[in-house]
Amino acid sequence: xxxxxxxxxxxxxxxxxxxxxxxxxxxxxxxxxxxxxxxxxxxxxxxxxxxxxxxxxxxxxxxxxxxxxxxxxxxxxxxxxxxxxxxxxxxxxxxxxxxxxxxxxxxxxxxxxxxxxxxxxxxxxxxxxxxxxxxxxxxxxxxxxxxxxxxxxxxxxxxxxxxxxxxxxxxxxxxxxxxxxxxxxxxxxxxxxxxxxxxxxxxxxxxxxxxxxxxxxxxxxxxxxxxxxxxxxxxxxxxxxxxxxxxxxxxxxxxxxxxxxxxxxxxxxxxxxxxxxxxxxxxxxxxxxxxxxxxxxxxxxxxxxxxxxxxxxxxxxxxxxxxxxxxxxxxxxxxxxxxxxxxxxxxxxxxxxxxxxxxxxxxxxxxxxxxxxxxxxxxxxxx
Amino acid sequence: xxxxxxxxxxxxxxxxxxxxxxxxxxxxxxxxxxxxxxxxxxxxxxxxxxxxxxxxxxxxxxxxxxxxxxxxxxxxxxxxxxxxxxxxxxxxxxxxxxxxxxxxxxxxxxxxxxxxxxxxxxxxxxxxxxxxxxxxxxxxxxxxxxxxxxxxxxxxxxxxxxxxxxxxxxxxxxxxxxxxxxxxxxxxxxxxxxxxxxxxxxxxxxxxxxxxxxxxxxxxxxxxxxxxxxxxxxxxxxxxxxxxxxxxxxxxxxxxxxxxxxxxxxxxxxxxxxxxxxxxxxxxxxxxxxxxxxxxxxxxxxxxxxxxxxxxxxxxxxxxxxxxxxxxxxxxxxxxxxxxxxxxxxxxxxxxxxxxxxxx
Numbered sequence: 001x002x003x004x005x006x007x008x009x010x011x012x013x014x015x016x017x018x019x020x021x022x023x024x025x026x027x028x029x030x031x032x033x034x035x036x037x038x039x040x041x042x043x044x045x046x047x048x049x050x051x052x053x054x055x056x057x058x059x060x061x062x063x064x065x066x067x068x069x070x071x072x073x074x075x076x077x078x079x080x081x082x083x084x085x086x087x088x089x090x091x092x093x094x095x096x097x098x099x100x101x102x103x104x105x106x107x108x109x110x111x112x113x114x115x116x117x118x119x120x121x122x123x124x125x126x127x128x129x130x131x132x133x134x135x136x137x138x139x140x141x142x143x144x145x146x147x148x149x150x151x152x153x154x155x156x157x158x159x160x161x162x163x164x165x166x167x168x169x170x171x172x173x174x175x176x177x178x179x180x181x182x183x184x185x186x187x188x189x190x191x192x193x194x195x196x197x198x199x200x201x202x203x204x205x206x207x208x209x210x211x212x213x214x215x216x217x218x219x220x221x222x223x224x225x226x227x228x229x230x231x232x233x234x235x236x237x238x239x240x241x242x243x244x245x246x247x248x249x250x251x252x253x254x255x256x257x258x259x260x261x262x263x264x265x266x267x268x269x270x271x272x273x274x275x276x277x278x279x280x281x282x283x284x285x286x287x288x289x290x291x292x293x294x295x296x297x298x299x300x301x302x303x304x305x306x307x308x309x310x311x312x313x314x315x316x317x318x319x320x321x322x323x324x325x326x327x328x329x330x331x332x333x334x335x336x337x338x339x340x341x342x343x344x345x346x347x348x349x350x351x352x353x354x355x356x357x358x359x360x361x362x363x364x365x366x367x368x369x370x371x372x373x374x375x376x377x378x379x380x381x382x383x
Numbered sequence: 384x385x386x387x388x389x390x391x392x393x394x395x396x397x398x399x400x401x402x403x404x405x406x407x408x409x410x411x412x413x414x415x416x417x418x419x420x421x422x423x424x425x426x427x428x429x430x431x432x433x434x435x436x437x438x439x440x441x442x443x444x445x446x447x448x449x450x451x452x453x454x455x456x457x458x459x460x461x462x463x464x465x466x467x468x469x470x471x472x473x474x475x476x477x478x479x480x481x482x483x484x485x486x487x488x489x490x491x492x493x494x495x496x497x498x499x500x501x502x503x504x505x506x507x508x509x510x511x512x513x514x515x516x517x518x519x520x521x522x523x524x525x526x527x528x529x530x531x532x533x534x535x536x537x538x539x540x541x542x543x544x545x546x547x548x549x550x551x552x553x554x555x556x557x558x559x560x561x562x563x564x565x566x567x568x569x570x571x572x573x574x575x576x577x578x579x580x581x582x583x584x585x586x587x588x589x590x591x592x593x594x595x596x597x598x599x600x601x602x603x604x605x606x607x608x609x610x611x612x613x614x615x616x617x618x619x620x621x622x623x624x625x626x627x628x629x630x631x632x633x634x635x636x637x638x639x640x641x642x643x644x645x646x647x648x649x650x651x652x653x654x655x656x657x658x659x660x661x662x663x664x665x666x667x668x669x670x671x672x673x674x675x676x677x678x679x680x681x682x683x684x685x686x687x688x689x690x691x692x693x694x695x696x697x698x699x700x701x702x703x704x705x706x707x708x709x710x711x712x713x714x715x716x717x718x719x720x721x722x723x724x725x726x727x728x729x730x731x732x733x734x735x736x737x738x739x740x741x742x743x
Contacts, residue, residue: 155513176583182550192540225534256642284617
């Protein structure tokens with residue numbers, strides 16, 4: 001009971017950071033059991049379905065979203081999706097589309113999305129649609145859960161890391177200019193306010209989830225002012241949480257330690273670019289981009305997406321992408337919506353299929369197609 | 384024994400480098416460094432003596448001094464020695480966080496225009512890590528990029544760091560990477576970038592790499608996003624061959640690759656400069672906690688010295704010393720603490736010296 005209340009209140013927690021006075025998300029008067037054995041049937045649903053914004057994105061995004069929809073249908077999940085197809089590479093992007101997506105998200109407050117690919121060529125705007133979406137919704141914290149899947153062994157087993165990345169500033173400021181012909185300057189912006197905000201988020205998250213250590217990742221020996229400010233902000237916030245151990249580590253040493261001894265880390269917090277690198281590195285440690293779920297939080301909204309965000313364009317139409325990451329993300333989303341029963345049902349089914357090892361997609365060394373995997377998950381739903 | 388080539392054939396022209404030549408002995412500037420630097424430098428000198436390598440060492444110190452005009456610079460004796468000998472071997476130097484003077488390594492780089500940092504990462508037989516089939520080289524642009532050192536405090540609480548990418552530097556490093564690939568029989572060069580996010584800066588770097596690739600049709604050229612490289616590197620490092628990238632990514636990736644083969648204690652590294660200058664170094668830290676206690680592992684500095692021998696064309700001696708080192712590690716009888724044993728640095732060195740002498 002306590003656990004579900006705790007988990008569901010991450011949005012409330014994030015809200016508290018900005019101090020905004022907002023309506024509680026919706027009157028959920030259901031009392032849900034949060035035990036592991038979900039053999040009892042769900043209590044009668046009083047209200048209607050939840051509405052969630054869905055942006056499939058590019059590459060294998062649409063295929064993965066189909067998998068999510070199929071599993072939700074089979075599990076009878078009371079969630080209704082509002083789909084928007086926003087894509088820069090497929091020429092389906094425009095200001096109006098972006099506005100539509102934003103207003104839908106502002107209404108529903110919860111979204112699930114795939115990766116909106118950023119092409120390398122740019123026409124005028126240096127910031128991609130994905131970045132602008134993040135900035136407009138102020139999705140400042142990206143959380144990636146790196147957990148080893150039981151039954152699938154990699155070089156490092158039993159990993160349990162949380163990677164928290166500041167997502168709105170840093171190297172991704174899109175402030176570039178060519179000062180002289182042949183010389184390009186790119187600005188990296190670090191502010192005390194945002195560094196403090198992400199540090200506070202990290203420590204609050206660690207406290208809520210019962211984690212023992214937060215490690216800040218930086219390169220302050222070279223970027224003394226920039227990363228130095230980030231580090232200082234983290235240290236200041238750390239003093240408010242005496243129960244949580246605080247350490248810091250330089251990014252290159254961190255990468256090295258992650259491949260040699262990743263068990264020394266618990267929660268990691270870092271600015272934008274390093275977050276991108278470590279997210280992907282850690283995802284690779286437990287099995288790749290196909291198995292790691294993640295989410296992005298702002299003070300008011302929660303957007304659920306996979307941990308390592310790649311469109312995986314070479315797999316489009318070949319039915320080989322691994323739906324695990326997206327299904328686990330969807331399960332996390334259900335937990336966020338306080339649909340504990342359905343959340344556990346979906347995640348248990350996925351984990352069971354992986355553990356059995358008979359149906360696995362090619363990235364995990366198997367021969368199954370995405371469809372086959374989805375069907376295996378559906379048949380394993382403990383309804 | 385598998386013929387593992389750690390050759391660093393970096394020279395643009397095939398003519399021999401101008402170096403001080405006296406009775407066939409070549410002089411090399413030695414910078415012992417701080418912390419464990421002096422001990423491991425002594426170890427390397429002993430091993431070279433046992434192998435009868437025609438090297439004469441000139442020791443120099445590079446602690447920063449404030450020159451005229453208030454700018455920090457390295458002592459003039461060190462600079463002169465390096466310019467004369469062209470080849471250097473360096474131990475670890477201290478880089479303090481938020482101190483008064485700039486990083487020593489940065490200073491060295493600026494003084495000699497060391498634009499390319501080359502780190503070959505090959506799995507060491509006998510030193511088991513979870514990754515057994517690593518054989519790649521990271522070539523990192525070392526003068527600009529995110530480490531330009533240009534930072535400003537805009538208003539209180541807002542800091543801006545400038546990342547600089549220039550056409551010339553990008554072209555130079557791309558050319559070096561392709562030449563290295565050609566001289567060392569490597570099949571492909573991969574440019575690592577984040578041009579989808581940093582569209583102008585990394586876009587420029589990528590364009591230059593593509594242009595240079597046109598002139599080297601015998602080497603395969605691919606480009607990959609940094610996050611994809613990280614993702615694939617930890618799952619299957621055998622896919623990668625030569626990687627070329629700007630400064631920050633290179634720093635991170637080269638340390639990542641060093642972690643795959645066993646850490647900084649066993650990774651060699653070389654820096655190539657503009658006027659034929661080449662400084663080989665061990666990239667680990669100064670390890671102040673074990674300094675002076677005869678516990679340090681000289682492998683990294685030794686392998687860098689081997690890289691140096693190959694660069695100078697002394698392949699016979701290089702092979703001898705490298706084989707002796709790998710044999711000692713494979714035997715597992717005399718290993719320093721970080722390699723899993725509990726021998727002293729001097730014992731480890733003595734074992735290698737004995738093997739080298741036995742080979743004659």
